Amino acid sequence: MPLAEAQSLAILSPGVYATLPLWPLVGAVLVGLMIAARARAERAYWPVVLGVAVSAALGVTLFVDLGRPVWSAEGHGHGGVEHAAPAASGLTYTLFNWMSFGADESLAPAANRWIAVNFFFDGLTGIMLLFVTVVSLMVVIYAVGYMRDHHGHPERGYERFFAFLGLFVFSMVMLVLAGNFVLLYLGWELVGLCSYLLIGFYYGKPEAAAAAKKAFIVNRIGDLGFALGIFALYQFLRGHVQPGENPLDYAVVFKYAPALATTGAGLWGLTQADIASLLLLCGAVGKSAQFPLYVWLPDAMEGPTPVSALIHAATMVTAGIYMVARCTPLFGASPVTLDVILVLGLVGALLTATMAMAQYDMKRILAYSTVSQLAFMFVALGCRAPHAGVFHVFTHAWFKALLFLTAGSVMHAMGGVIDLRRFSGLRTVLPTTYRQMLIGCLALAGFPLLAGFWSKDEIIHAAFERHPAVGGLLLVTAGLTAYYTFRMFFLCFHGPRRLPPEAGAHPHDAPPVMTRPLWVLALGAVFTGYLGVQVGTGGKFLGLFTPHFVFHEYLGQSTLGAAQKAEGGVWLMYLSAAIALGGIALAWARYGRAPVEDPDARLLGGLWRLWHHKYWVDELYERVFVRPLRGLGHVFFGTDRYGVDGIVWLIAAVPRGAAFALSFLQRGALQGYALGMAAGVALLLLIWTWLD
Amino acid sequence: MLIAYLLVGAALFTLGLIGFITRRNLIIIFLCTEMMFQGIILNLVAFGRYPLASPAAGPLDGQVFALFLIAVAAAEAALGLTLVVLLYRYGRSLDAGALTALRDP
Numbered sequence: 001m002p003l004a005e006a007q008s009l010a011i012l013s014p015g016v017y018a019t020l021p022l023w024p025l026v027g028a029v030l031v032g033l034m035i036a037a038r039a040r041a042e043r044a045y046w047p048v049v050l051g052v053a054v055s056a057a058l059g060v061t062l063f064v065d066l067g068r069p070v071w072s073a074e075g076h077g078h079g080g081v082e083h084a085a086p087a088a089s090g091l092t093y094t095l096f097n098w099m100s101f102g103a104d105e106s107l108a109p110a111a112n113r114w115i116a117v118n119f120f121f122d123g124l125t126g127i128m129l130l131f132v133t134v135v136s137l138m139v140v141i142y143a144v145g146y147m148r149d150h151h152g153h154p155e156r157g158y159e160r161f162f163a164f165l166g167l168f169v170f171s172m173v174m175l176v177l178a179g180n181f182v183l184l185y186l187g188w189e190l191v192g193l194c195s196y197l198l199i200g201f202y203y204g205k206p207e208a209a210a211a212a213k214k215a216f217i218v219n220r221i222g223d224l225g226f227a228l229g230i231f232a233l234y235q236f237l238r239g240h241v242q243p244g245e246n247p248l249d250y251a252v253v254f255k256y257a258p259a260l261a262t263t264g265a266g267l268w269g270l271t272q273a274d275i276a277s278l279l280l281l282c283g284a285v286g287k288s289a290q291f292p293l294y295v296w297l298p299d300a301m302e303g304p305t306p307v308s309a310l311i312h313a314a315t316m317v318t319a320g321i322y323m324v325a326r327c328t329p330l331f332g333a334s335p336v337t338l339d340v341i342l343v344l345g346l347v348g349a350l351l352t353a354t355m356a357m358a359q360y361d362m363k364r365i366l367a368y369s370t371v372s373q374l375a376f377m378f379v380a381l382g383c384r385a386p387h388a389g390v391f392h393v394f395t396h397a398w399f400k401a402l403l404f405l406t407a408g409s410v411m412h413a414m415g416g417v418i419d420l421r422r423f424s425g426l427r428t429v430l431p432t433t434y435r436q437m438l439i440g441c442l443a444l445a446g447f448p449l450l451a452g453f454w455s456k457d458e459i460i461h462a463a464f465e466r467h468p469a470v471g472g473l474l475l476v477t478a479g480l481t482a483y484y485t486f487r488m489f490f491l492c493f494h495g496p497r498r499l500p501p502e503a504g505a506h507p508h509d510a511p512p513v514m515t516r517p518l519w520v521l522a523l524g525a526v527f528t529g530y531l532g533v534q535v536g537t538g539g540k541f542l543g544l545f546t547p548h549f550v551f552h553e554y555l556g557q558s559t560l561g562a563a564q565k566a567e568g569g570v571w572l573m574y575l576s577a578a579i580a581l582g583g584i585a586l587a588w589a590r591y592g593r594a595p596v597e598d599p600d601a602r603l604l605g606g607l608w609r610l611w612h613h614k615y616w617v618d619e620l621y622e623r624v625f626v627r628p629l630r631g632l633g634h635v636f637f638g639t640d641r642y643g644v645d646g647i648v649w650l651i652a653a654v655p656r657g658a659a660f661a662l663s664f665l666q667r668g669a670l671q672g673y674a675l676g677m678a679a680g681v682a683l684l685l686l687i688w689t690w691l692d
Numbered sequence: 693m694l695i696a697y698l699l700v701g702a703a704l705f706t707l708g709l710i711g712f713i714t715r716r717n718l719i720i721i722f723l724c725t726e727m728m729f730q731g732i733i734l735n736l737v738a739f740g741r742y743p744l745a746s747p748a749a750g751p752l753d754g755q756v757f758a759l760f761l762i763a764v765a766a767a768e769a770a771l772g773l774t775l776v777v778l779l780y781r782y783g784r785s786l787d788a789g790a791l792t793a794l795r796d797p
Contacts (some may be wrong), residue, residue: 084734318786670788674712 009121011065011352018119020058020129021173022135027051028166041154044159045144048166052137055173057432059133066126067232070554071619078179085245090122092179092251092556099182101234101247102499106161114246122180123558127178127390127551131397135314136169137523143306145513146412150504159302161201168194170316175186176322180229181248184323188226188287191316192219198311199303211299214588222286236260236272242593254329254559262331270336277330277337280323288320290378291348294371295618301363308363313370313400318393321377325393327384332384342382342466346473349375351615353480357487358600358611360420362407365488369384369481370400370443376459379474385462387555387563391458391532394551397453399443405518406437409510410492415502420488432509434493441489441660443525445482446580449545451529457576458532460546464572471572475579482583487600489593495594540570548575698736704731718776718786725772729765733758 009017030047064071094116101113108183119610153518163236171194192215200212230248237247240256245255260273267275284290289297289312300312311317324331324341331337349372373396379583380389411418413430427434443452456478464471499507510517532551540546552563590599601608610616708727715721723787780786 036722663796666796668792671713674709674740678709 008228009062009065009091011061014091014119014121017062017121018093018095018177019171020055020062020133021077021177022515023051023058024048024166024169024173025051027161028170031159031163031166035163037484042154043044044154045140047083049137049496051141051166052133052140052169055169056133056137059129061607062121062276063126065556065613066121066123066557067550070550080547090120090125090251092118092120092170092249094118094179099348110319113241115180115182115248116246117183118179118249119177120250121177123555124322124326124390124560125176125558126396127555128318129173131394131524132172132176132315133169135397135401136165136172136310138520139306139314139401139405140165140169141226141517142309142408143304143513143515144626146306146408147304150415157201157361161198164194164197164201165310168311168316170197170312172319175319177249177279180246181233181250181253185227185230188283188319188323189223191288191311191319192216192223192557195219195300195307195311195316198307199300201303201307202609205302207299208302211296211302215296215300216482217597219286222283223294225279225282226284226286229276229283230280232272232276232279236263236276239465245566250326254327260330273330273333273335274336277327277334278340280327280330281341284320284324285344286315286320288374288378289318289371290375291351293349295621297371298364298367298614301361302368305363305404305411306532308367309404309408311402312367314397317370317374318397321374321389321393321629323341323383324381325390326559328386332525338382340382340383341378342470344380345375345378345380346470347375348471349477350480351380353477353484353612355614356484357480360422361412362488362492362589363404366400366403366407369485369547370381372477372481373400373444375555376456376474376477377594377644379470379576379600380459381463383459383462383466385459385465385564388455388458388461388462390555390560391551392455395443395455395525395528398521398528399440399450399452401458402436402518402521402525403444405514405521406433406440408519409433409514410437412514413503413507415504415596417499417502420491422500423493423498424491425493427493428497428580429507430493430509433516436515436522437493439522441485445484445485445584446478447577448577448580449529451527453580454529454533454547455579460545460576461572465602475576478576482580483587486584486587490587490591492635494592519619522642524560541573569596694738694742697737697741701731701734701738704728704734706731716787716789718788720780721788722769722772722776726765726769729761733761736761 027047027050031044034044034047062265096117097114098117099115101115140162143161147161148156149155165678168191171187171190173187175184176192178184178187189549196212196216200209202208204210212279233253234247237253237256237260241247241252255274260276261271262271264270265272265275270278286293297312297317302309303311331341352368352371352375356365356372359365359368366402377389377392377396380386380392407418410426410430413426413433414423417423439450443450444454446453460471460474463474470553530549530552533546534546534549534550535544536546537544548563556562598608601612605609613619698708700758701741705728708729711724712721715795736754736758738754740752740758743754776786779791783790
């Protein structure tokens with residue numbers, strides 16, 4: 001593939017960057033060999049930590065390398081956005097041709113259609129890999145300390161955990177680097193598998209096993225659509241592609257996306273682009289836990305906390321957003337799909353934010369907030385503002401990983417208790433965790449000047465440009481977010497000091513191996529927003545800050561195309577800041593003393609109970625889908641057991657019965673046999689003479 | 693003249709067969725098998741003397757075959773009589789109808 005000159009990689013060659021997924025896999029394999037060799041588990045984390053560290057180093061280098069045009073433009077001072085972004089194209093680096101779509105003998109091998117193992121490098125890849133590898137590294141380091149008991153002894157399955165983590169990082173990096181839809185699908189399924197393995201890490205616990213199955217099956221529902229979407233793309237594109245173009249490569253699909261948008265699919269007036277993008281969207285809805293397939297994510301909190309942080313906050317669930325953003329040329333060509341994304345995002349954001357209002361399990365509150373924030377990103381994608389969506393993905397990864405890991409620190413100190421009703425006033429008990437979680441909560445709540453504020457604000461801007469009602473709904477959700485985040489925070493850290501008996505005599509902060517990575521994430525939670533906000537006098541917000549900065553320019557040199565500058569009113573920024581502050585203040589007023597009896601439950605009554613029981617959605621799904629399907633399964637099982645097996649039994653019964661009947665002739669009488677033989681010979685002779 | 697030999701051979705074989713089926717004493721049954729052998733050997737000798745077809749067949753084929761059969765019958769007699777003795781020791785009886793240990797149901 002030819003590449004734009006401006007986008008060639010200079011610091012290291014593409015071949016070196018292509019080894020990025022390899023190192024965590026090598027680490028995972030080494031740990032696997034250690035398990036097989038029954039080596040000591042105590043130090044089993046080293047191969048994976050080193051592997052992920054090499055990946056993170058490469059990821060940071062790649063981020064810097066891909067941004068060279070942006071960095072050089074930055075030197076020109078103000079308004080870097082005004083510089084024309086390089087033509088939206090990426091570098092496709094092909095390792096080898098993997099599968100052929102049926103070779104055409106008349107063409108040279110290179111001119112045939114292949115599914116290649118190729119990697120795609122552009123601005124989006126750089127951003128995704130930056131946070132995926134760095135956040136993963138922090139989580140893996142944290143897990144070194146977390147997966148031990150109070151005495152520092154590794155938990156059962158310690159080494160297995162690290163093997164899975166390495167495999168997961170490999171899968172996620174493959175997903176992000178993939179240069180065609182088949183490889184993307186491979187990474188997609190691999191992260192699904194890893195999430196199954198990691199959620200079900202405590203496989204002895206029935207809830208964990210059930211949650212793992214639920215995550216896998218719900219994802220599979222979405223993935224069915226995703227696979228069909230890929231098939232549809234191939235079907236639609238096979239007539240368009242020229243010799244030498246692989247029909248499922250990103251570059252080729254996006255090149256012909258406009259053609260798909262003008263061709264009808266012959267179904268309800270939809271175009272081919274509509275069909276393909278709607279099917280692909282199914283996969284994104286499942287993987288990114290969007291309404292109506294979000295149900296697996298809160299249950300996935302049964303896994304160890306580092307898994308929740310890594311998979312269900314920072315990286316895996318962003319895959320759906322990543323895919324839709326990556327396919328902007330395709331999704332952008334389909335207004336129908338964008339509207340569907342917008343509606344799903346709005347419903348999901350509000351629905352799950354209200355569910356988070358009435359939970360007591362810290363990890364569950366965070367899980368619902370994750371779904372809600374992902375829905376924000378969906379709204380951004382649906383408003384044709386993928387840059388804002390990716391910006392939020394980027395900032396969200398840091399503070400949500402931070403929040404989950406601090407929640408893990410609390411859980412670790414409380415001896416596995418995570419129910420907010422059972423402890424409070426931990427501020428003095430866990431001072432470091434307190435500070436770290438405060439940063440995370442402020443960022444999530446959209447407190448001004450922290451990472452979450454800038455990215456969330458940009459989405460709200462885009463939503464207001466789409467329609468004021470959309471923006472209004474998002475503002476309400478943002479207020480709820482600030483409120484429930486700090487409800488959780490105050491219930492946990494403020495009020496009278498209460499400890500559960502499981503915490504032991506002297507609960508204390510986590511060891512440095514767990515707190516130090518959290519400070520890195522906290523730095524990210526505070527400062528990553530400034531990649532997307534220009535600081536300088538004469539700015540819009542507070543006279544200092546102007547939205548849209550190198551981040552958007554960086555992202556402009558990808559398949560997303562140049563960022564459209566949102567020219568929304570500055571009042572909106574002040575309004576969203578005020579709403580965030582108001583939510584926090586209201587939470588302080590109601591929960592600042594961590595009351596034992598929940599004041600909201602008293603105030604809201606039935607509505608609160610509705611939220612607490614999550615709108616009975618799980619029960620509804622159980623009634624409407626799970627039970628009928630299980631019934632159908634019983635029917636199929638019965639058909640197999642009694643129908644198919646019955647026929648087989650019947651076929652075997654005929655010779656068995658005949659043999660039983662004939663066995664009565666075997667009487668052991670020598671002369672009887674002889675008589676039979678003679679009679680038989682005589683009979684044959686008679687027949688012979690008769691025939692003659 | 694062939695047909696006369698064949699008739700005598702067939703008579704010998706049939707008498708042997710009837711004896712084999714109807715008599716109970718194992719030794720008599722054994723002797724009956726010998727009689728069936730003789731019927732067949734007579735047939736072979738007759739065919740050797742009056743060949744029906746096959747110019748390739750040598751003039752002594754029938755006789756050679758008969759000598760073989762006599763040798764086989766002798767070996768079989770040695771073996772068979774041994775078995776009869778063993779059976780007698782086992783069951784103190786030579787009644788063929790009593791030997792039904794190898795029945796199925």
